[in-house]
Amino acid sequence: MFHVKHAGSLDREPRERKDGVVPEPKTADGAVQDADQALDDGPVTESASPAKTSVLRIFAVANQKGGVGKTTTAVNLGAALADQGQRVLVVDLDPQGNATSGLGLDSQKIDVSLYDVLLHDVSMSECLQATGVERLMLAPSNLDLAGAEIELVPAFSRELRLRNAIGEVADAFDIVLIDCPPSLGLLTVNALAAATEVLVPIQCEYYALEGLGQLVTNVELVQRQLNKALVLSTIVLVMFDARTKLAEQVAAEVRHHFGDKVCRTVVPRTVRLSEAPSFGQPITVFDPLSRGAVAYRELAKEVARGAS
DSSP: OOOOBOSOOOOOOOOOOOOOOOOOOOHHHHHHHHHHHHHHHHOOOOGSSOOOOOSEEEEEESSSSSSHHHHHOOOOOOOOHHHTTEEEEEEEOOOOHHHHTTTTTTGGOOOHHHHHHHHHHOOOOHHEOOOOOOOEEEEEOGGGGGGGHHHTSSSGGGGGGHHHHHHHHHHGSEEHHHESSOOOOOHHHHOOOOOOSSEEEEEESSSTTTTTHHHHHHHHHHHHOOOOOOOOEEEEEEEETOOOHHHHHHHHHHHHHHGGGGEEEEEOOHHHHHGGGGGGGOOHHOOSSSSHHHHHHHHHHHHTTTTT
């Protein structure tokens, strides 16, 4: 079993970065095109093969639009699944670190973050932090991760760094939820290469389906080149306001497009869901009787049933 650190560990001296010429950053499309180039350069080596893992399901919680509830879903769904007996790991792959702060950790006081795991070959077990929810662990991030998009470009097996890292601790968990950044760069490609499933939160607002076509295209690209097991399995309707006819129309349109991939449970737009992160708690702890907490518990049951 790995050693787990708790929040509040001693600050460390900043890691000195290597001198040298910094490569030009890749565009979002270019990052995924790198996946094509990776195979064109030659066959996949043994070290780049899929990590052997006992994890039942690894979700990339992804949507290239910002502010659509990715972090809210990753944190609260993870907490609800843990409450129902699952061993859950939330991987905060967003440099903003909102999942980290939303689970009560100060990103400025983190000794080892995902940046160190992805760029400096630090073991994932050294990165893990306990949370205030039993059976819920966190792989935290901080602003160092913002440079990873550039620094990963010349790295060996750059698209598979996260997959290999999760494989190191896979036996300790039943479900992994990867909170992706709102982009289609190398960090998101790493998440898609590591995942078995993609979970897409969709806000019940006018531009709900905007950009989803490109996300689906990139999921299919990763399927072909890096991760044949990947499936877009779960669509979650969030920020649902039952007072508006628009929300009903958007929900109907999403169900028409995606069919049984759309969960029956919808997550309402509530003030309590918005307040919970400022207290560093998931909604199931902050206000367990609220509509948001009830919704995420029901959603967790749907997600867990999908494994059977």
